[in-house]
Amino acid sequence: MITAHGLGKSFGETTVLSDVDFSAAEGEWWGIIGPNGSGKSTLLHLLSGIEKPTAGSVRLLGREVGSYSRKEIARMMAVLQQEGLAPSGFTVREVLEMGRYPFQNWLGREHEDPSERIEAILNRLDLTLLADKRIDELSGGQRQRAALGKVMAQEPALLLLDEPTTYLDIRYQQRFMDLVAGWRKESGITVISVLHDLNLAAQYCDRLLILHNGTAAGRGLPEEVLTEDNIRHIFQIDPAIVRHPVNGAPQVLITAGDARGSLKED
Numbered sequence: 524m525i526t527a528h529g530l531g532k533s534f535g536e537t538t539v540l541s542d543v544d545f546s547a548a549e550g551e552w553w554g555i556i557g558p559n560g561s562g563k564s565t566l567l568h569l570l571s572g573i574e575k576p577t578a579g580s581v582r583l584l585g586r587e588v589g590s591y592s593r594k595e596i597a598r599m600m601a602v603l604q605q606e607g608l609a610p611s612g613f614t615v616r617e618v619l620e621m622g623r624y625p626f627q628n629w630l631g632r633e634h635e636d637p638s639e640r641i642e643a644i645l646n647r648l649d650l651t652l653l654a655d656k657r658i659d660e661l662s663g664g665q666r667q668r669a670a671l672g673k674v675m676a677q678e679p680a681l682l683l684l685d686e687p688t689t690y691l692d693i694r695y696q697q698r699f700m701d702l703v704a705g706w707r708k709e710s711g712i713t714v715i716s717v718l719h720d721l722n723l724a725a726q727y728c729d730r731l732l733i734l735h736n737g738t739a740a741g742r743g744l745p746e747e748v749l750t751e752d753n754i755r756h757i758f759q760i761d762p763a764i765v766r767h768p769v770n771g772a773p774q775v776l777i778t779a780g781d782a783r784g785s786l787k788e789d
């Protein structure tokens with residue numbers, strides 16, 4: 524689906540990503556993890572074509588990502604950011620309709636009437652009762668659900684998520700991730716998500732890529748990547764790694780009062 528080879532990015536003299544190889548096959552869910560400043564968002568921006576690499580290349584369905592027009596890309600790929608929607612005067616329904624932009628002609632019309640599709644998404648995301656509310660009247664959790672609705676309306680083959688659960692409480696984190704998981708199961712979309720929460724990443728992603736100082740420090744199944752050695756070395760903590768009692772996913776625990784060293788290097 525998407526392949527990056529020898530990817531690098533520098534801002535002026537500073538190199539923030541170097542020599543990253545990455546490939547996501549159709550239908551896979553990848554998690555990109557790593558400490559603050561390790562280059563996760565930069566990698567996602569390069570994969571989405573929002574930023575251009577200073578080394579290497581990204582190919583989407585066999586073609587250089589930069590060779591597609593924005594509208595062509597939007598028919599294949601959707602990006603959902605940490606706070607997916609800024610507060611605005613648009614209603615939830617209007618925001619979902621905006622997701623249909625890649626399928627509209629220059630008059631803003633589609634071949635097929637999308638209203639049934641939009642109603643189905645509103646219903647699925649429990650947004651029907653909020654459909655006519657303005658985005659700035661919603662809570663953070665509701666707003667993130669509307670943002671998910673917008674990318675669902677876009678019907679991409681590839682979904683990129685940049686820390687989508689950061690501002691959500693634990694219930695809404697689970698709900699959001701379950702909605703993405705259900706959507707993937709049903710439609711076979713490929714998902715690449717930057718996640719800070721290692722335990723969410725371990726439970727939802729098939730594969731993880733861990734970045735450290737702008738390089739790929741490991742990749743593979745969650746249990747191959749979330750090892751004590753990796754976590755100790757890359758995050759500079761002494762973790763306890765346990766198995767989730769229900770699904771066996773590795774879960775990373777911290778121990779209060781165990782922090783090492785200073786944060787001066789930040």
Ligand SMILES: Nc1ncnc2c1ncn2[C@@H]1O[C@H](COP(=O)(O)OP(=O)(O)OP(=O)(O)O)[C@@H](O)[C@H]1O
Nearest residue numbers: 534537539557558559560561562563564565566719
């Ligand atoms: N536009 C920019 N100009 C200069 N430096 C940048 C720019 N964007 C990112 N950087 C730098 O690149 C490095 C990696 O940033 P990036 O946001 O990709 O990291 P991250 O792993 O997503 O971090 P976090 O977990 O804190 O969100 C950081 O040191 C950041 O300061």
